[in-house]
Amino acid sequence: MAMIETPRSQYGQIAELLLRRIEDGTYPAGSPLPSEDRLADELGVSRVTVNRAVGLLRIAGHVKVKRGSGTLVRALPMIHRDAKARYAARAQGTGAGDVEARFHNLQSKTVYRRIAETPAPEDVAETLGIKKDQPTLIRSRVLYANDEPTQIADSYIPWTIAEKSPELLNENAGPGGSYERLADIGHGPARFTEDVTVRMPTDEEQRVLELEPTQPVFQIWHVAYDGKDRPVEVTVHVMPGYLWKLRYGWDE
Amino acid sequence: MAMIETPRSQYGQIAELLLRRIEDGTYPAGSPLPSEDRLADELGVSRVTVNRAVGLLRIAGHVKVKRGSGTLVRALPMIHRDAKARYAARAQGTGAGDVEARFHNLQSKTVYRRIAETPAPEDVAETLGIKKDQPTLIRSRVLYANDEPTQIADSYIPWTIAEKSPELLNENAGPGGSYERLADIGHGPARFTEDVTVRMPTDEEQRVLELEPTQPVFQIWHVAYDGKDRPVEVTVHVMPGYLWKLRYGWDE
DNA sequence: CAGTGGTCTAGACCACCAC
DNA sequence: TGGTGGTCTAGACCACTGC
Numbered sequence: 261m262a263m264i265e266t267p268r269s270q271y272g273q274i275a276e277l278l279l280r281r282i283e284d285g286t287y288p289a290g291s292p293l294p295s296e297d298r299l300a301d302e303l304g305v306s307r308v309t310v311n312r313a314v315g316l317l318r319i320a321g322h323v324k325v326k327r328g329s330g331t332l333v334r335a336l337p338m339i340h341r342d343a344k345a346r347y348a349a350r351a352q353g354t355g356a357g358d359v360e361a362r363f364h365n366l367q368s369k370t371v372y373r374r375i376a377e378t379p380a381p382e383d384v385a386e387t388l389g390i391k392k393d394q395p396t397l398i399r400s401r402v403l404y405a406n407d408e409p410t411q412i413a414d415s416y417i418p419w420t421i422a423e424k425s426p427e428l429l430n431e432n433a434g435p436g437g438s439y440e441r442l443a444d445i446g447h448g449p450a451r452f453t454e455d456v457t458v459r460m461p462t463d464e465e466q467r468v469l470e471l472e473p474t475q476p477v478f479q480i481w482h483v484a485y486d487g488k489d490r491p492v493e494v495t496v497h498v499m500p501g502y503l504w505k506l507r508y509g510w511d512e
Numbered sequence: 513m514a515m516i517e518t519p520r521s522q523y524g525q526i527a528e529l530l531l532r533r534i535e536d537g538t539y540p541a542g543s544p545l546p547s548e549d550r551l552a553d554e555l556g557v558s559r560v561t562v563n564r565a566v567g568l569l570r571i572a573g574h575v576k577v578k579r580g581s582g583t584l585v586r587a588l589p590m591i592h593r594d595a596k597a598r599y600a601a602r603a604q605g606t607g608a609g610d611v612e613a614r615f616h617n618l619q620s621k622t623v624y625r626r627i628a629e630t631p632a633p634e635d636v637a638e639t640l641g642i643k644k645d646q647p648t649l650i651r652s653r654v655l656y657a658n659d660e661p662t663q664i665a666d667s668y669i670p671w672t673i674a675e676k677s678p679e680l681l682n683e684n685a686g687p688g689g690s691y692e693r694l695a696d697i698g699h700g701p702a703r704f705t706e707d708v709t710v711r712m713p714t715d716e717e718q719r720v721l722e723l724e725p726t727q728p729v730f731q732i733w734h735v736a737y738d739g740k741d742r743p744v745e746v747t748v749h750v751m752p753g754y755l756w757k758l759r760y761g762w763d764e
Numbered sequence: 765c766a767g768t769g770g771t772c773t774a775g776a777c778c779a780c781c782a783c
Numbered sequence: 784t785g786g787t788g789g790t791c792t793a794g795a796c797c798a799c800t801g802c
Binding site: 577 | 768
């Protein structure tokens with residue numbers, strides 16, 4: 261990371277200094293950084309410059325600001341998500357998305373925000389091969405690890421399919437989860453695709469995921485196809501970029 | 513994106529305003545934004561505030577600053593990368609990584625930076641199951657589309673394998689590319705994994721990819737295993753986040 | 765040389781938090 | 784109420800570009 265010694269900006273160098281101190285334990289995980297005023301004094305620069313340096317650390321997810329209180333060093337470790345393995349585990353009855361959390365010995369929590377019939381947004385409709393605003397079942401939830409939000413997951417199922425399995429309207433869709441319910445009614449997923457992008461969070465995502473306008477998020481556009489290759493479910497995952505490592509694998 | 517009407521920061525609102533103007537064609541792709549001084553005048557704010565607003569657009573990749581000259585609206589469209597398809601195409605003789613570029617009618621270019629024997633970095637060594645600093649063949653290249661850098665790709669092959677196929681030392685490794693050469697010597701790739709992360713670019717990546725310190729990059733840690741499930745190649749792809757959509761798919 | 769963005773400062777006011 | 788970070792300003796100096 262460190263280079264020969266370009267005439268770097270002060271805020272860039274200060275960010276590096278603070279990062280070194282985080283990594284060598286001067287500022288341990290979970291502890292607060294010194295206040296920006298104090299750092300400005302110590303380093304002989306204005307607070308604006310310190311603020312900008314801290315901004316770099318925030319973008320990268322190294323620290324998290326508690327408004328009015330202070331700036332804390334990130335506590336959560338990076339979470340691994342193995343696309344294939346997680347759905348395999350799910351098929352064996354493991355609950356939704358706490359596969360990853362358990363692996364890391366984190367306490368997992370899922371909060372459902374909304375389970376209801378809703379008109380399909382345009383992009384979802386296109387993926388599902390139905391018309392915009394045709395009815396779908398939405399299952400929208402937020403996942404937490406150690407009480408910190410780790411992802412938003414919004415699933416959409418065409419209503420003509422979903423209505424055949426009333427259990428899909430429950431938070432707990434029963435043994436094996438919603439994919440097993442789809443299997444019950446002859447639409448068990450046989451093939452998946454995921455499109456991964458990075459982007460800046462929307463205002464809502466900033467609020468829910470406790471992110472800042474400058475912190476990039478992963479978006480995973482997950483599509484499940486049944487045995488006749490008909491798209492039967494779309495799930496949009498939005499997750500803080502610094503928090504996740506996504507694993508994919510294939511043969512041949 | 514837009515919400516009820518939170519008391520948003522000025523720079524945030526200005527960023528939204530500028531983005532609207534980009535999207536509605538007021539500032540077309542490839543054209544310059546008005547200077548920050550002019551915008552500050554027009555909007556009745558200080559230049560620092562405009563600078564900060566433009567900073568948000570830069571992070572998201574909507575504009576690109578030409579130092580000393582001006583700020584341009586991004587011209588390149590998003591590039592799709594289908595992990596499975598690209599290696600399939602490669603096996604049929606298509607050159608390295610211009611699969612995606614061709615799809616988008618972009619002019620593609622590959623510049624090799626280094627093809628040489630080199631000691632394995634620690635993380636590469638760990639993946640390849642060899643010891644740190646044991647010799648590997650590195651093939652390091654930068655890919656461009658329409659003369660803009662789109663990715664850095666550094667491939668490592670254990671030297672004990674690579675030395676059996678001298679063509680791997682050529683920029684053009686022959687028909688079918690380097691994977692065919694590995695097949696020639698009994699190490700044809702049979703299985704792949706990719707680990708995807710987002711992070712901030714290093715100084716070198718900023719320079720090569722013409723990025724700014726705040727623009728996130730995708731890192732793809734690509735590993736090829738031969739028929740005996742021995743790791744025979746690691747490729748690290750680093751690419752501007754705003755530029756790519758990564759597609760993965762699997763059955764069952 | 766003039767125009768552009770990059771950075772820095774000192775000072776200010778605000779919203780939010782904990783006490 | 785005092786401490787924290789969020790934001791804004793006016794003014795300044797710099798490096799780089801293109802003429």
